[in-house]
Amino acid sequence: MTSNKPKKTRGAAFWIIFSLGVIAALGLMFWLTHAKKVSTLIELSYGPSDPSFANTLGPAVGAEFLEGNAVQTLVNGDEFFPSMLQAIREAKNTITLETYIWESGKISDQFIEVLEERARAGVRINVIVDGMGTLKFKDEDWARLEASGVKLLKYGREHWYDIKANINHRTHRKSLVIDGRVGFTGGMCIADKWMGNATSADQWRDTQVRVEGPVVREMQAVFATNWLQTTSTFLAAEVYFPVIPRAGKALAQCFKSGPGEGAEAGRLSYLFAIAAARKSIEISHAYFVPDDLAIETLVAARQRGVRIRVIVPAINDSRIGRAASRSRWGKLLEAGVEFYRFEPAMFHSKTMVVDDLFVTVGSVNFDNRSFQINDEISLNVLDRDMARDHLKIFENDLRHSQPLTREEFENRPFYIKLSDHLSGLIRSQL
DSSP: OOHHHHHHHHHOOOOOHHHHHHHHHHHHHHHSSSSSOOOOOOOOOTTSSSHHHHEEEEEHOOOOOEEEEEEEEESSHHHHHHHHHHHHHSSSSSEEEHHHHBBOHHHHHHHHHHHHHHHHHTEEEEEEOGGGGGGSSSSHHHHHHHHOOOOEETTTTTTTTTSSOTOOBBBOEEEEEETTTTEEESSSSEEEEEEEEOOOTEEEEOOEEEEEETHHHHHHHHHHHHHHHSOOOOOOGGGOOOOOOOOSEEEEEEEEEESSSTTTTTHHHHHHHHHSSEEEEEEESBBBOOOOOHHHHHHHHHHTTOOEEEEEEESSHHHHHHHHHHOOHHHHHHHHEEEEEEEEEEEEEEEEEEEEEEEEEESSSHHHHIIIBBBBBEEEEEHHHHHHHHHHHHHHHHHTTTEEOHHHTTTTTTTHHHHHHHHTTTTTGG
């Protein structure tokens, strides 16, 4: 009797090879047809004060610069939490809140209390939290909010049984909009480590902004996008998007970035602003991991005579992230970029000031995860008064930071250099 096993083996081998061939062909097709990211140096003949700057950057990131805004900068939990909680208490019609992390604790209890009260008063409240960011959010706290009438959802999962296919894709956005008229954004999340004034290692140093004026409509639209993606429902009621009168003199734009919705917007905004710099760039970033083009753009700015100062954390919540960041500093230090390490607390700010005029603040980190993988929100402002405020904050942070010299960087121990190099190899996912 002739055995069929050889035929079966040959058949299995054929299908394995065939399947691998299909996968390889699809991979090649996706690689050849994927959307191209910015890969060449942006060269500009004008600075951020030229009208061409706003007229070009607005359409490029999908949000025009709008006139008539008032922007207040809030530093650390002692300033931004009271302001946010008071705005919630004053809500009459709607509250939309999106955050990456929500941890149960003292500040969480305060948010829950005011949201419960407003929900029971009839205010429509929509909240989105990232699934990874709720790991320390107690079920009973979630139940309290839902029982009061708050619509609270994990991003991409309207129901517990919904499957979120790409678990590496997260919403990192932080926004709060009250009655479609008052907005907040920045780097903070709802957790006790953001409380206080960043005077100890267990507190986080962060910056938030309170915004009034027409640009709040753009901020609300960013939230509405993720609500639509999560629920298939658009926030169409006019109370979410009221006509907003002028509230100040700042020119501002608020835009979204994320896979499939302006994936290059956050990165392009930074590269464009750096390319426009003619005098100075002040960068305050928790996770400063520039890619090759960003390094080239910063070096080109230095060659134009632009002074560049960067504040990064001395205390970091990620050893790998800190090492990956250091792996990118060599060429910048060589070009004369000044680095400073903030020492009193975990430094979590995400801001940049260019030529004492342009300010960007929001949820975007200066790394690939923010530029390519996560959903983010950014507020860009052209206003000398706001820039002056941020420069004062920057100088104050400098007084609590230690400079990093090129010699110190180059003479760091071999095992640190090795750790930095190895961590830098996986920087695209950090």
